């Protein structure tokens with residue numbers, strides 16, 4: 001079994017993401033992630049197990065007895081939510097997921113209130129958190145930081161799991177999990193997710209949710225991915241390379257209306273202008289054709305869905321909000337269930353919950 005203690009940071013950091021997967025698994029043979037760092041750690045088997053566990057937790061939580069049972073499952077654990085980038089949903093849904101399982105939480109939401117402000121290194125801060133907590137859920141503007149921290153902790157006297165809640169422009173694996181969970185649920189009584197067409201629209205260059213979800217979709221059969229964006233914000237080469245390598249059908253275009261007509265799911269994203277290199281750079285790009293409005297809604301198939309990781313600006317008109325195909329509100333709630341499933345399995349409690357009497 002591959003262990004993070006058996007490999008140097010230099011060797012680990014240069015491996016392909018797929019090859020890093022076994023190092024991040026629990027050591028109990030369950031194949032479930034111990035650290036969750038990027039989408040490449042998940043395969044279809046793991047995704048389906050997590051979705052079943054999320055459904056199970058959702059069901060158990062419906063009765064008071066069930067909810068109290070769940071609140072006891074991880075009542076002996078504490079989790080630290082360490083968010084040094086803005087967040088509403090990701091923070092709150094992880095918090096709610098911890099609460100469902102009885103986990104006590106602590107949080108830092110602004111690096112200016114932590115000792116990093118006094119010059120403490122990330123390594124020392126994380127080591128500090130691990131002295132008081134049993135898991136760290138972290139969001140950071142720095143690409144690869146969660147990975148480095150996972151390696152550091154696994155090689156410390158107090159190894160605890162790290163969960164990446166968004167790393168720079170790079171990855172957002174738990175968002176991709178809730179997106180997949182939403183897609184699976186949306187199509188479960190309609191022939192399943194295989195063979196579907198998913199359209200990504202908006203800022204595909206800097207949207208980390210797009211990179212993570214695009215990868216997870218490759219774990220399903222014959223899904224076509226269409227990337228619709230202004231040319232300045234088109235999907236980056238590394239995403240396309242993976243699709244080519246895995247022989248996935250894809251198209252790159254700029255016509256949202258045409259794409260909407262053939263889409264099973266349209267995944268809208270906001271312009272990520274916080275990453276602009278010079279002030280106002282995004283505002284110069286013409287994004288007017290990359291918005292989902294009444295005209296696009298009229299072209300969308302009856303059983304197709306609209307998704308968005310949120311927050312939105314004006315890329316989905318509020319006139320779509322009450323349409324039964326608007327799935328972005330449900331996506332949020334799905335995030336709580338799938339994150340509870342992920343947290344429970346990183347602590348090794350998948351079977352306990354699946355097999356409980358509720």
Ligand code: NCD
Pocket residue numbers: 089090166172175208209269270272309310311
């Ligand atoms: C996304 C993010 O932070 O990457 N939001 C989220 O986590 N739900 C998308 C975004 O900020 O546009």
